[in-house]
Amino acid sequence: MSACVGSDLGRPDGPAKVSGRAVYVADLAVAGAWHGGAVRSTIAHGRVLRIERKPGFDWRRVVVVGPGDVPGDNVQELLSDDQPILAERVVRHVGEPLLLVAAPDLPTLEAALAALRPIVEPLPAELDFESATRVLHEVSIDKGDPGARFDSPPPGARLFEGTWRTDSQEQLYVEPQGCVAWPADADGTVVVRGSMQCPHYVRKALARCFGIAPERARVVQLTTGGGFGGKEEYPSVVACHAALLARAAGRPVRIVYDRHEDLLVTPKRHPSRVHHRTLVAADGTLLAMDVDVLLDGGAYTTLSPVVLSRACLHASGPYRCEHVAIRGRVVATNHVPSGAFRGFGAPQTCFAIERQMDRIARALDLHPFALRRHNALRLGDATATGQVLHDSVGSLAVLDAVAARTGIDRHRWCAPAMAVPSSNSGRVRGLGMSFFFHGAGFTGSGEELLKGRVAIRLLPDGRAEVAAGSTEIGQGTTTVFTAIAADALGCDPGDVVVAVPDTAAVPDSGPTVASRTCMVVGSVLASACRELAARIGGAAGDFRSRARAWLAAGGDGIVEHVYGSPPGLVWDQATYRGDAYPCYGWAADVAEVEVDLDTLEVDVVRLTTAVDVGKAIQPRLVEGQITGGALQAIGWAQCEVVSSRDGRVQQDRLATCIVPTTKDAPRFDVTIVEQPYAHGPFGAKGVGELPMDGGAPAVLAAIEDALGVPADRVPATPERLLALLEQRERTS
């Protein structure tokens, strides 16, 4: 039976959200809660001498927490132990927290924060990642023997070099970071509720901070107003702060960032510089690739090693090539730490390889579409890590779909360095394309190590409850789980409820990241549901009465399953060889832009995309993920500027932190391709991040087509386009 999968159920959280009844952290009623905040560094690097307390403030009205008040380790638990919860002797970025304060109301809190002045002796700050030397992590991928190829290229082969850069990007989840923490209760349990993607990450961070067993920290997700990766690791910081204050104040403490603070101090996308050397045969066949990836990790390690890993694993693009060398480094600077953002390193390297492909096509006088199709990975091909693609490869299908929708395969591109075409309207048009893939789920053995668990359990009324730590953050987890469970159980969607992610009540299904929730967690859910359905049997009667009868007869109504990797997957983390991901989503974009010749503003008028998702469990939600992700990519491509001066983020308010509005949204033309993945639920693969990867290169290619200047850096702002045009005028 498959009635819910493939249909559109409608999200259960819809009515509460449209009527303002959904309760986000700032809406939660908590009697007696105080308000928490942080004293932060105002400089990028320095030695903390002391923190002055201005006289005249009555300190009995507030509580103040310093590094010495952390009962466990003063370490922000993540991949590395380099980031303190509260900086003690040295600050390494603007906004780094030094002291925490809680007060009965916000005005008192503000007064207390203003009365605490850190005296910090400045140290030299590293603010240019391209010259930074402290390496946080390195990755090497080797296939074949590219060195030999570059040294003695076959006759007719040509070498192409290109350097491509992308700037940072702000997630701008619309609901700011926030949580409420309670002091430990009688049995020593610390409770936190808040806006987050990964309750079990927060639990782990609290356990480290308090020196307690994970079970003594209970974390409950509230309705969450967007994340996009920005609420992957950072909520642990907010939670530790609030919980430390709650402990000191002996009462609940709420921290909800205002937008200004959120923009200044929270992690953003890693800036990148990617250098390509590509050896290409005259017919366009890629003979050898050498890719150098450099990321700005910011002041602390956070998730940078994993971001770098994903960046490198996508650096050679969805292309076949026998000889590949990929070298990646993420370096430390005194910028705000970089962190998770939809795409997680892949958008940066996807941008570079796609623009490199355009450059090659033009130089060889090949069509960019034909060049991509010629080199596209197909069934049976091996990726840069030697992973042989055995099934679910929608590469040619997505390329052919966008060609059919747009005629891009027949489009004649404007050659770079051509004069800007004159235009009566003062606007010029251009078309650009991109072709990309995205590994779904954790990299390599990640899922194997994580062992995500999901439970399905019968409630006394006969309904089935899905219990998992996976969170609804707007992407539709609740709806998708409901559809999967209903079809796997053979019941109505109304017979399924999805439990609130509460670490005390649901198993750890792993973080809600990496496009893994539907594909990985969903597959565990489906198998648990099938076992439960087999248990209670398919006898006559509706599901609820059969379930009640089963329970009444003393049957066990709980099935918990653990993720097991599909057979045959092999990954060697030491050599970066093997099956980097269980499978890949595939996509192609065609962007159509209009550029205003007076202002050089770029208007993306249409984005055509074809996306292989394996199986659209909920087609409308899938389309929402595709268009939403693509819009973020379009914004990054041309209008979303994140810059810093002396290490301080300049776009520190919504008036200057620009993202696309209703006026910037293009017309979307979405084709969903379904090449089922055998181990995904009903064939589904991940889709959350893929749409973020291809928008920027397609838009910049279209700008290049419109203006005839080579666009090599994201975002392509009017200022940068003007500089490119002026440069061309000077040199021509």
Add this chain to the structure above:
Amino acid sequence: MQTDGPAPDRTPASRRSGGFSRRSFLKGASIAAVGGPAGAAATAGGAILTDAPRDTGTIPAGQLREIALRVNGVERRVAVETRTTLLDALRDGLDLTGTKKVCDRGACGACTVLVDGQPTNSCLMLAHDAVGREITTIEGLASDAALHPVQQAFVEHDALQCGFCTPGFVMSAVACLGKHGKPSPATLRHELAGNICRCGTYGRIFAAVQDAAGRAGR
């Protein structure tokens, strides 16, 4: 529970002392306990309300003056400072938390309410300036159990993801339909340009509002 009816104590929650009951939190949080009965609210990421009063406390302790605001057809009394915004008065003074605070600087539209029918960023209006005017918030749109046609259309078109921008968009859309009846696509884009949705639901929102306009005209 959140209420929008008159409450006995209109002193801003920030000024009340104590009163926190651990039980009231657990009552909400334990809905998802293993094997326990799942109430209607126990959807993932969904609303769990406690019966404790809110305590957001943007309204400071000093220089409070009680004013009367006419909100959703009911006269409500709330103590505010001169500098208190309408947004803070609604959220913290009157527990009308459907109106969202995102930028607090007039740049996102999440706090949109209707003031005498005009869409207004409530973070940019002082509560004192709203005295004597008719204020409609998201909570005032639905009648009894039925959603307003615009809200209904948002649900049907899946014109939301995380939902945090949604109340503001609904209010702007209601105002737009009030002004234009059946707005052209360009008019609609223009009228909604002050609201930001980072989940990128704009296309669905256009479709929903146009559908609602069509229904109203039928």
